Amino acid sequence: MSGTTKPYMNPYFAGIGLGLVLLGSYVIMGRGLGASGAFTSVVAVGVQSLAPAHAQSSEFYKEYLPANSNPLKDWLVFEVAGVIVGGLISGSLAGRMKRVVDRGPNATPNMRFTYAFFGGALMGFGSKLARGCTSGQALTGGAVLSVGSWTFMIAVFAGAYAVAYFVRRQWT
Amino acid sequence: MTAPFYRYGLFGDDTSLVFAFVIGLGFGFFLERAGFGSATKLASQFYGRDLTVFKVMFTAIVTAMLGLFWLGWLGVLDLSRVLVLPTYFTPQLIGGLIFGVGFVSGGYCPGTCAVAAVTGKMDGWVHLAGMLAGIFIFGELFPLLANFYSSDPMGAATLDQVLHVPYGVTVFLVVVLALAGFLAAERIEKKLQAVH
Structure with missing residues (x-):
């Protein structure tokens, strides 16, 4: 990298880009985006490999462990693999690949x-209780006007604003 | 040819994984472009300094929502075959509050911590590890949480159904709300920048 970091994209243009990707997913697949679901597959596979009987007896893990196929051969797992590569491509092109601890000037890494x-x-924990995260609920469900997704989204902003003052030290 | 293509059997499960990867590529690319690979940028939303999170999220929602509406109206997209996740009101409300506390404390959400991690943010890796731990804790406590998790089921409820307002009118109201929000966001940012 040359060391020159490009500025971030205009937020409205980046939002249109994200919205078109989401729309494309609906047109091609009939479903939207996601993230936390893929990480749940990873946790379920981990539990399965360490304690197979325990994983199979759990109503929660079983949902992510199909009987006849590899649980990682999953739509959301492949989508998140794409997210990782897409982030790498954008970060590389913009010169933003730097090993740092992102924090406020007075905060320590620890x-x-x-x-x-x-x-x-x-x-x-919250994403599991809400059946999805900012991707699978807020964006995806938001665009199809899902009641649960809009409830989730408003609650996320409310929860974050409510405690922002108490966790401010790491950003200052 | 009618969309959604997958639901109309234009291709099978294996091909759908290729599309999953390509769609993810676009998703990750724009998350990083927007600056969402940085916790300080994301967290600024909750201190009023930089409202990029709000602007990007609502522009994305409005873009996709209008696209779905118009493609449905033109008959290109069969909206009855588009997945709407079922609502479980109280667990989603409480889950959202917990998620929000985690967001401003941890600095990322599940998708953005992956982007942060691979672009070199060490705190992104730690956040990712914490998230896996949180999902594991939920999994282990699931027998205790199962009843609450499935409480207040409303089916695939949408805002237009609940408000008894036609779909197109609801779409229009969301657009108006978003535009008002963008104007307010620009004003708040200008005001706070003038203070500093």
Whole structure:
């Protein structure tokens, strides 16, 4: 990389781009995007390999472990593989591939890692309770006017604004 | 030829995985372009400094929503074959609140932490590990949560059905709401930039 980082895309243009990808998914597949579902497949496969009997007896993991095929040969798993490569392509073209801990100027890496881990855990838990995340519910369900998706989206913003003040140290 | 192509049997499951990868490519590309591979950028939304998250999300929703509406109206797309996930009101409300707390604390959402991780953000990897742990905890607690998880089922409910407003009118109202939101977002950003 030359070290010059390109600015981010205009948010409205990036939104139109994302919206057209989502529309394309609906036209081609009849379904939208997702992310947390693919990571649930990964967790289910992990549990299956460590404790097969436990995984098979769970109503939750069983949904992600089809009997006759590889559980990772799944639509969302392939889609998230694409997300990873797509992110890599965009990051490389813009010169944004840098090994950093993204944090506020006064925050230490360990403080940021602690917030990231526990925040990630809450998010993983919340996405399962809500049957999807910002991709599978907010964007995908939002575009087809799903009541649950709009409820989820408003709750996400409410929850985040409510505690923003208390977790501000890592960003300042 | 009628869309959705997969539902009308134009191709099978194996080919659908190729489309999954290509659709994901576009998704990941625009997430990174928008700046969503950066936690400081994403979290700025919740401190009023930079409302990119709101602008990108609602532009994407409006774009896809209008596309679905017009393609359905033209008869190119059979909207009855488009998947609408079922609503479970209270668990989705509580799940959203927990998710929001996680979002502003962790700095990413599930898709963006993957993009952050592969573009070199170490906190993105940690967030990803935390998310897998959170899903595992949910899985292990599922016997206790199963009743609540399936509570308040409303089926594939949509806003137009619940509000008793025609589909096209609801689409129009969402567009108006989004445009008002964009205007407000631009004003808030300008005001806060003038303060600093």
